[in-house]
Amino acid sequence: MTAHAPGRTARQYLMCEPSHYTVSYEINPWMDRTRHTDVDLAVRQWRTLRDTFLDLGHTVETIDPLPGLPDMVYAANGATVVDGVVYSAKFRYPERQPEGPAYQKWFADRGWVTHTAEQTNEGEGDLLVVGDLILAGTGFRTSRAAHAELQELVGRPVISLELVDPHYYHLDTALTVLSSDAAAPQVAYYPPAFSPGSRAVLAQLFPEAVVATADDAAALGLNAVSDGENVVVAPAATHFAGALRERGYTPVPVDTSELLKGGGGAKCCTLELRR
Numbered sequence: 647m648t649a650h651a652p653g654r655t656a657r658q659y660l661m662c663e664p665s666h667y668t669v670s671y672e673i674n675p676w677m678d679r680t681r682h683t684d685v686d687l688a689v690r691q692w693r694t695l696r697d698t699f700l701d702l703g704h705t706v707e708t709i710d711p712l713p714g715l716p717d718m719v720y721a722a723n724g725a726t727v728v729d730g731v732v733y734s735a736k737f738r739y740p741e742r743q744p745e746g747p748a749y750q751k752w753f754a755d756r757g758w759v760t761h762t763a764e765q766t767n768e769g770e771g772d773l774l775v776v777g778d779l780i781l782a783g784t785g786f787r788t789s790r791a792a793h794a795e796l797q798e799l800v801g802r803p804v805i806s807l808e809l810v811d812p813h814y815y816h817l818d819t820a821l822t823v824l825s826s827d828a829a830a831p832q833v834a835y836y837p838p839a840f841s842p843g844s845r846a847v848l849a850q851l852f853p854e855a856v857v858a859t860a861d862d863a864a865a866l867g868l869n870a871v872s873d874g875e876n877v878v879v880a881p882a883a884t885h886f887a888g889a890l891r892e893r894g895y896t897p898v899p900v901d902t903s904e905l906l907k908g909g910g911g912a913k914c915c916t917l918e919l920r921r
């Protein structure tokens with residue numbers, strides 16, 4: 647067991663303020679149209695999350711939120727950026743489909759090389775870079791064909807993982823990349839969210855992974871953002887925070903409860919820009 651986290655590296659993130667936040671459709675089991683949402687609270691929580699990243703010494707860029715796209719706050723779904731190449735998102739549900747081109751335009755306008763995806767994928771919600779590998783979720787949103795498309799595009803091994811519990815419909819709701827250091831890649835995950843074969847693959851690749859409890863997962867604790875040392879995490883994921891401390895990481899609790907009504911937490915709001 648590693649007693650020391652590999653150490654913080656400065657990150658660049660893209661985020662989208664939830665100015666138009668609401669739950670007006672239901673595409674995952676967390677969403678309930680009949681429940682009241684508070685856009686001011688969502689914005690306050692989001693700003694606290696952004697300020698936390700800034701205080702940790704990271705850079706945050708923002709994309710303008712578009713009216714009629716309440717889920718645009720979940721910037722992680724907007725694209726996947728590996729080695730300076732932008733693989734666009736192609737959303738499964740019509741309600742979110744305009745977000746793909748909106749995020750791609752943000753990148754293209756700033757001179758990034760973008761690749762228009764042919765296959766259905768929901769960005770970093772399902773496509774997580776860990777060391778030299780990319781872990782790729784499927785089962786609810788992103789297609790296996792997209793995993794192959796991304797592998798051809800960026801030339802890194804893409805490992806397909808089958809998600810089986812609809813509450814954990816994106817890979818980033820069931821697995822956190824703690825360290826992307828190629829020499830010491832590390833993850834945390836909730837095994838019951840994965841098929842038996844995928845669990846075996848994770849156990850083989852990450853024998854010392856942090857294993858989260860059902861309560862950690864239900865608080866969307868795994869939807870956390872790590873810089874290799876500090877882990878921004880839902881305050882309710884108390885067991886997970888303890889397990890992180892044991893490994894030498896520093897849990898940084900940030901409450902994103904209002905955004906949980908849409909089925910997302912800290913990681914969902916955060917897209918990493920890898921130049």
Ligand code: ARG
Pocket residue numbers: 673674677717720722723742770771772816818819908909910911913914915
């Ligand atoms: N309401 C959004 C959806 O169901 C939530 C997305 C959360 N994002 C994430 N990266 N897990 O698509």
